[in-house]
Amino acid sequence: QTIAYAEHPYVKVTMDNINVDVVPAFKxxxxxxxxxxxxxxxxxxxxxxxxxxEKQKDEVRLLKKFMKTIGVYGAxxxxxxxxxxxxxxxxxxxxxFKRVLxxxxxxxKPGVVIDVERYFRKKDLPKITRKFQNQPLIVxxxxxxxxxxxAAVSPKSMATFIAASKTYLRNPSExxxxxxxxxxxxxxxxELISSKPYDYVFVLFPIPKKPPDILWGFLRRSVKGVRSLLxxxxxxxxxxxxxxxxxxxxxxxxxxxxxxxxxxVKSEGPLVFSEPNSSRFLSKYVDSELTIAGPxxxxxxxxxxxxxxxxxxxxxxxxxxxxxxxxxxxxxxxRKTWFKVxxxxxxxxxxxxxxxxxxxxxxxxxxxKPEWLRI
Amino acid sequence: QTIAYAEHPYVKVTMDNINVDVVPAFKxxxxxxxxxxxxxxxxxxxxxxxxxxEKQKDEVRLLKKFMKTIGVYGAxxxxxxxxxxxxxxxxxxxxxFKRVLxxxxxxxKPGVVIDVERYFRKKDLPKITRKFQNQPLIVxxxxxxxxxxxAAVSPKSMATFIAASKTYLRNPSExxxxxxxxxxxxxxxxELISSKPYDYVFVLFPIPKKPPDILWGFLRRSVKGVRSLLxxxxxxxxxxxxxxxxxxxxxxxxxxxxxxxxxxVKSEGPLVFSEPNSSRFLSKYVDSELTIAGPxxxxxxxxxxxxxxxxxxxxxxxxxxxxxxxxxxxxxxxRKTWFKVxxxxxxxxxxxxxxxxxxxxxxxxxxxKPEWLRI
Numbered sequence: 001q002t003i004a005y006a007e008h009p010y011v012k013v014t015m016d017n018i019n020v021d022v023v024p025a026f027k028x029x030x031x032x033x034x035x036x037x038x039x040x041x042x043x044x045x046x047x048x049x050x051x052x053x054e055k056q057k058d059e060v061r062l063l064k065k066f067m068k069t070i071g072v073y074g075a076x077x078x079x080x081x082x083x084x085x086x087x088x089x090x091x092x093x094x095x096x097f098k099r100v101l102x103x104x105x106x107x108x109k110p111g112v113v114i115d116v117e118r119y120f121r122k123k124d125l126p127k128i129t130r131k132f133q134n135q136p137l138i139v140x141x142x143x144x145x146x147x148x149x150x151a152a153v154s155p156k157s158m159a160t161f162i163a164a165s166k167t168y169l170r171n172p173s174e175x176x177x178x179x180x181x182x183x184x185x186x187x188x189x190x191e192l193i194s195s196k197p198y199d200y201v202f203v204l205f206p207i208p209k210k211p212p213d214i215l216w217g218f219l220r221r222s223v224k225g226v227r228s229l230l231x232x233x234x235x236x237x238x239x240x241x242x243x244x245x246x247x248x249x250x251x252x253x254x255x256x257x258x259x260x261x262x263x264x265v266k267s268e269g270p271l272v273f274s275e276p277n278s279s280r281f282l283s284k285y286v287d288s289e290l291t292i293a294g295p296x297x298x299x300x301x302x303x304x305x306x307x308x309x310x311x312x313x314x315x316x317x318x319x320x321x322x323x324x325x326x327x328x329x330x331x332x333x334x335r336k337t338w339f340k341v342x343x344x345x346x347x348x349x350x351x352x353x354x355x356x357x358x359x360x361x362x363x364x365x366x367x368x369k370p371e372w373l374r375i
Numbered sequence: 376q377t378i379a380y381a382e383h384p385y386v387k388v389t390m391d392n393i394n395v396d397v398v399p400a401f402k403x404x405x406x407x408x409x410x411x412x413x414x415x416x417x418x419x420x421x422x423x424x425x426x427x428x429e430k431q432k433d434e435v436r437l438l439k440k441f442m443k444t445i446g447v448y449g450a451x452x453x454x455x456x457x458x459x460x461x462x463x464x465x466x467x468x469x470x471x472f473k474r475v476l477x478x479x480x481x482x483x484k485p486g487v488v489i490d491v492e493r494y495f496r497k498k499d500l501p502k503i504t505r506k507f508q509n510q511p512l513i514v515x516x517x518x519x520x521x522x523x524x525x526a527a528v529s530p531k532s533m534a535t536f537i538a539a540s541k542t543y544l545r546n547p548s549e550x551x552x553x554x555x556x557x558x559x560x561x562x563x564x565x566e567l568i569s570s571k572p573y574d575y576v577f578v579l580f581p582i583p584k585k586p587p588d589i590l591w592g593f594l595r596r597s598v599k600g601v602r603s604l605l606x607x608x609x610x611x612x613x614x615x616x617x618x619x620x621x622x623x624x625x626x627x628x629x630x631x632x633x634x635x636x637x638x639x640v641k642s643e644g645p646l647v648f649s650e651p652n653s654s655r656f657l658s659k660y661v662d663s664e665l666t667i668a669g670p671x672x673x674x675x676x677x678x679x680x681x682x683x684x685x686x687x688x689x690x691x692x693x694x695x696x697x698x699x700x701x702x703x704x705x706x707x708x709x710r711k712t713w714f715k716v717x718x719x720x721x722x723x724x725x726x727x728x729x730x731x732x733x734x735x736x737x738x739x740x741x742x743x744k745p746e747w748l749r750i
Contacts, residue, residue, distance in 0.1 A: 110675060155675055159672045163677075166647075198637070266632075279541075298531070305743075369668070369669050
């Protein structure tokens with residue numbers, strides 16, 4: 001028995017090898033008075049039980065398994081996908097597993113509104129879309145019309161579900177319900193990586209002790225920030241992601257057109273008539289060792305071809321990672337601990353450190369093509 | 376004696392080694408009735424003579440020489456700079472050579488309005504700026520208030536004049552009145568080019584017989600078009616220009632970060648919910664030899680890393696130059712004649728074909744820094 005903490009403290013118990021979370025909540029008459037998500041749960045449970053028949057409960061199970069396989073089941077930040085309650089509502093609204101997939105593949109677009117209990121009229125839809133602006137999927141909660149049950153669904157999860165639905169309906173297959181592939185070996189992943197004509201850079205680091213949602217939140221923000229740092233210095237980032245075991249280590253992965261880029265860059269200066277910027281730019285570059293050609297004028301701006309500060313992504317990250325990009329919490333933590341910038345030849349070292357779950361993650365990252373995507 | 380043609384036919388004569396153009400014009404009472412630029416000329420002449428004293432005539436000569444040296448004197452399309460009449464007006468308006476330079480370096484910005492005869496009131500300025508929207512310098516013609524005498528001045532010429540004025544005032548020098556450098560040799564330019572860490576591609580071709588303004592007009596449009604073609608296919612064009620001798624040959628010059636780029640590219644497809652685009656994209660890439668990784672989903676779009684069609688600028692230009700970019704007149708002409716795509720090692724060949732005036736042009740192009748730019 002341990003005490004855990006999400007929105008408020010709760011108790012985790014293991015009974016007969018089953019994990020049970022005991023979560024306290026206020027007993028309310030009206031769900032609109034709910035202060036936390038948990039206070040709303042009994043209303044959700046009652047609503048779903050009252051609406052689903054036995055057959056539909058199987059449809060819910062089927063849809064959950066489908067979503068789990070394609071990687072979009074779960075409202076936690078790591079997945080940013082569909083919660084259990086949301087899956088139940090979709091089956092209630094559309095009627096069956098297949099009908100949900102049909103609706104997703106034929107009618108879903110960013111901003112689609114699904115109003116299970118029909119609280120709103122057609123003319124109010126633009127208002128709702130505006131209210132939930134950055135949420136691509138809007139499912140009005142039957143027990144609280146002010147709430148979007150699908151608020152956690154990211155564009156990627158929604159798009160993945162749409163694409164998988166279309167593929168499944170065209171070509172149904174067990175691929176959508178079972179992971180078929182074995183865990184990869186180090187040699188397999190090494191070979192896969194070597195077959196690609198581009199480069200990989202990894203940042204390995206110890207993670208601070210935080211609840212998963214908070215951890216994933218700042219890891220995601222940080223890896224995006226580091227991507228921007230790389231792009232700002234002229235590296236072409238093809239793809240990037242973050243992996244972590246939620247206990248000890250995290251790894252940022254960047255796929256780059258090239259880890260080494262040209263050692264010069266064309267760089268825009270100020271407008272010729274803008275002072276003191278213009279004079280400052282000229283005194284910096286006219287007789288400088290840094291200047292490869294120019295300065296000259298394009299439209300109304302001074303431009304110059306100058307040497308780069310960093311022409312290797314690894315050097316840039318070693319020197320600037322802590323100053324730029326990384327979120328505040330992580331920055332503090334890495335200053336006190338350590339981080340390593342590694343290349344594809346260091347994969348063996350990484351796997352020895354963090355374990356081979358990383359290999360499965362990396363294989364999917366390198367391939368990119370979802371396992372279910374067949375034509 | 377020959378017959379030439381600009382806006383209408385005129386006669387070119389040589390007397391005592393001086394070239395004289397005899398240009399017919401209508402004799403009018405009111406310049407507002409002028410049908411061609413030439414009809415307005417007598418009014419311009421009379422206006423200028425009535426306003427300039429003897430000392431100011433020298434100031435005009437000085438300003439013309441200054442502008443000639445920095446390459447902005449002449450309203451023809453090749454230069455896109457300041458006409459003789461415009462120079463005269465500037466001296467009339469500001470008073471002296473030095474005052475013109477002071478005004479340019481302190482008050483000129485794109486859209487500045489100089490109303491020599493003060494036809495307009497302050498509140499009308501926004502209207503005038505709108506009327507001459509794409510013309511960075513607006514000088515109202517004293518003999519015809521509807522006309523911008525500076526219509527030919529390009530942003531580059533105006534900016535160059537502003538920058539040169541600032542440099543001259545800070546640090547006056549003979550550099551602004553005399554070209555000091557000797558013509559370069561082939562060996563010098565070869566060495567200069569080899570010292571740069573980037574690549575050059577040349578397109579050499581015979582030019583059609585056309586009056587200079589028309590010729591320069593479509594050569595400029597064409598070289599811009601070819602630049603876009605290169606960029607569309609992923610080449611990073613640092614700079615580009617066109618040279619021609621106005622008789623036989625033209626050369627497009629492109630300075631590229633690299634003539635050879637990666638043989639793959641990340642390429643965006645349609646939105647996952649958009650049909651039939653989405654299905655078409657997937658059947659093209661899911662099992663294709665062209666696919667290096669993916670397809671996968673970013674935001675709501677399919678993306679893929681695929682092989683490039685062209686990873687050398689020279690191959691792209693050899694195959695696509697005539698279909699894309701080049702203006703219609705030039706396209707027709709090159710189909711009937713020929714063009715060659717050449718690299719920096721072919722410079723000797725180019726100079727043998729077109730003569731060594733090309734070398735002076737190329738030296739300035741490669742250096743980019745104006746000769747007068749000292750700090």
